[in-house]
Amino acid sequence: MPLSREMRIKVEKGPQKRPLVAVLKTTPETVLRDYGRLLELARLKDALDPSLPTIVKLNLSWTKYFPACSTEPWQLDGVLKALFEAGFRRENLFPVENKTVVTDPLKGAENNAWLPVLKRYDLEFIPLPGVKWVRYRPKGKLLKLDQIFPEGIYIPEMFIGKQVLHLPTLKTHGHSVTTGAIKNSFGGLLQEVRHYCHKYIHEVLADLMVIQREIHPGIFAVMDGTVAGDGAGPRTMVPRIKNVILAGADSVALDAVAAKIMGFDPLAIPYLRLCHELGLGVADPREIEVVGEDIGGMNFGFRTKRSFVIWGDQMIRKGPLRPFEHLLLHTKLVAWAPLASNIYHDCLWYPTVGRSRIREFQKTGWGRLFRRYAGEE
Numbered sequence: 001m002p003l004s005r006e007m008r009i010k011v012e013k014g015p016q017k018r019p020l021v022a023v024l025k026t027t028p029e030t031v032l033r034d035y036g037r038l039l040e041l042a043r044l045k046d047a048l049d050p051s052l053p054t055i056v057k058l059n060l061s062w063t064k065y066f067p068a069c070s071t072e073p074w075q076l077d078g079v080l081k082a083l084f085e086a087g088f089r090r091e092n093l094f095p096v097e098n099k100t101v102v103t104d105p106l107k108g109a110e111n112n113a114w115l116p117v118l119k120r121y122d123l124e125f126i127p128l129p130g131v132k133w134v135r136y137r138p139k140g141k142l143l144k145l146d147q148i149f150p151e152g153i154y155i156p157e158m159f160i161g162k163q164v165l166h167l168p169t170l171k172t173h174g175h176s177v178t179t180g181a182i183k184n185s186f187g188g189l190l191q192e193v194r195h196y197c198h199k200y201i202h203e204v205l206a207d208l209m210v211i212q213r214e215i216h217p218g219i220f221a222v223m224d225g226t227v228a229g230d231g232a233g234p235r236t237m238v239p240r241i242k243n244v245i246l247a248g249a250d251s252v253a254l255d256a257v258a259a260k261i262m263g264f265d266p267l268a269i270p271y272l273r274l275c276h277e278l279g280l281g282v283a284d285p286r287e288i289e290v291v292g293e294d295i296g297g298m299n300f301g302f303r304t305k306r307s308f309v310i311w312g313d314q315m316i317r318k319g320p321l322r323p324f325e326h327l328l329l330h331t332k333l334v335a336w337a338p339l340a341s342n343i344y345h346d347c348l349w350y351p352t353v354g355r356s357r358i359r360e361f362q363k364t365g366w367g368r369l370f371r372r373y374a375g376e377e
Helices: 005-013 031-041 073-085 105-111 114-120 192-215 251-262 270-277 308-317 322-329 332-362 365-373
Strands: 020-025 054-057 093-097 133-136 153-156 163-166 169-173 177-179 219-232 236-248 289-292
Touching: 020 031, 020 251, 031 073, 031 219, 031 236, 031 289, 054 073, 073 093, 073 114, 073 219, 073 365, 093 105, 105 114, 153 192, 169 177, 169 236, 169 251, 177 251, 192 251, 192 270, 192 308, 219 251, 236 251, 236 332, 251 270, 308 322, 308 332, 322 332, 332 365
Parallel strands: 020 289, 054 093, 054 163, 163 219, 169 219
Antiparallel strands: 020 236, 133 153, 219 236
């Protein structure tokens, strides 16, 4: 009897493998070695081809250094060391980061101690505002991104056809509940005006997974949770020393495991549920294979809060100030928003609350390690 079309599809596909996420405990003394082991456990070479050009997408949430906020220097160091040991070539690695209306990638690379690490590996940091951006027409159906930018979606031309390796940190986010591998593409594939997406952030993150799967021949992510961010992320957080690192080729699965470790139900987070339902990855922890550490007893008890700036943004985009959204955020008057953000974050919060939290962090092993990377010890 001939097979039905449905049965033929099942036979051709065969049994579906569960996505793999590696989780390890680490220390400041062993972190570089542990990153090498992590990438082996997560089967880096099954996801990325060492002979192909690879975007190394850093994560800059603040031009200033704040623990857990942006890619940590030991995270970058450990991953690059592991890449070279795995046969990746210097000429095929492209470390990049973008800007927002409130961040400067070059100053951020300096303040977050990326530049000394990149110099040691003879790699050049590439600020994305300086590269060519081209209009991209997704083949797959999008939920919101094409409606937010009806004039066209523009992405860095250099991303098309290259593999990507994301370097997020383990933290909460006032707009998206948690943030990680998926949202790291938000800072690479969209231009400075990506804050227009905040109103529909969950749908946009699913859309970005669609685009990533179309343009990248391979995707991999390595998440640092040595010091993790709890509370009003992605900036005004409480740093928590958690000593974990994670990696995987399924960004949805990696973010789901990170969310579970933080104490959230992954399928209750809209962007993870959307990606799962659309077949863009696996967000159900029961369908994910975790190797390395047993995470059954891990629950950091994190809670997402909103900073004053994110609270104000949501009041305008979704709350009682919504009638004024166009005037305040889509006209020349929008200049007030980044000014207000910089005043609150850089002039008020960072020198007071932030400085106090940094002082406490500097007393830890990770704080001392950062000072060494920054040349302060």
